[in-house]
Amino acid sequence: MANELEIRNLHARIVDGEAILKGVNLVVPKGQIHAVMGPNGAGKSTLGKVIAGDPGYEVTQGDILVDGESILELGPDERARKGLFLAFQYPVEVPGVSNANFLRLALQAKRGEEVSVSEFYAKLQKALETLEWDESILTRYLNDGFSGGEKKRNEIMHMMVLEPTYAILDETDSGLDIDALKLVAKGVNAMRGPNFGALLITHYQRILNYIVPDAVHVMIDGRIVTSGGPELAMKLEEQGYDWVKELAVAN
Numbered sequence: 001m002a003n004e005l006e007i008r009n010l011h012a013r014i015v016d017g018e019a020i021l022k023g024v025n026l027v028v029p030k031g032q033i034h035a036v037m038g039p040n041g042a043g044k045s046t047l048g049k050v051i052a053g054d055p056g057y058e059v060t061q062g063d064i065l066v067d068g069e070s071i072l073e074l075g076p077d078e079r080a081r082k083g084l085f086l087a088f089q090y091p092v093e094v095p096g097v098s099n100a101n102f103l104r105l106a107l108q109a110k111r112g113e114e115v116s117v118s119e120f121y122a123k124l125q126k127a128l129e130t131l132e133w134d135e136s137i138l139t140r141y142l143n144d145g146f147s148g149g150e151k152k153r154n155e156i157m158h159m160m161v162l163e164p165t166y167a168i169l170d171e172t173d174s175g176l177d178i179d180a181l182k183l184v185a186k187g188v189n190a191m192r193g194p195n196f197g198a199l200l201i202t203h204y205q206r207i208l209n210y211i212v213p214d215a216v217h218v219m220i221d222g223r224i225v226t227s228g229g230p231e232l233a234m235k236l237e238e239q240g241y242d243w244v245k246e247l248a249v250a251n
Ligand SMILES: Nc1ncnc2c1ncn2[C@@H]1O[C@H](COP(=O)(O)OP(=O)(O)O)[C@@H](O)[C@H]1O
Pocket: 014, 020, 038, 039, 040, 041, 042, 043, 044, 045, 046, 047, 056
């Protein structure tokens, strides 16, 4: 069994609309963290949403495989059960449902069985400790009145408790001050290990100072046009995206 998240020649368009992804090829082996960078409008968030199974997009060609199995026919919940975590797939806010209850239900849905309160709280405690957070966040309604930074930190807490095999994190750094960014990075780094892979989608290099990726892929106009190590992110930071755009045209 292939231990990887594979995006194979993926083409996708807005339902009844324009093509956005035009042949994306990408492999994230379990145990690695890969970054997808690219200018605004390149299709990075669309890639994340298509992996999540967002019904607003349709795949016209290619495949998405989790450990060798196609997930294209699966709904978002089934994709979570296969081990995927997609932060931005989360509900905007859930009035009347506490953060902790929502998370316990999500964990039970993923596992397909009851999770004991003691096991659940042990996991919560560990995540809160890593994220240097107090318990008051647990009893609030999910995302209701959360600041941008709290939302992001909360997503990472959920990821830590759900223990996905592959996490897709889109612009996890946007709108965070440096202290919040460091804590989010601490959470992601705590997940690192042989049974965890992640795709970190980001416009800026900044977060990659704290979460050092195993590989960096650059997306332009719906395709990955070049890949490299962390030094590629530094080069983009210094030189911008113009030189990669030329590369994209040349190909
Ligand atoms: N649901 C949609 N409706 C209209 N245009 C869309 C939709 N989703 C994506 N797009 C367009 O597709 C392009 C890629 O968007 P996106 O994936 O958000 O790029 P990125 O995350 O790289 O900035 C943009 O031009 C965007 O306007």
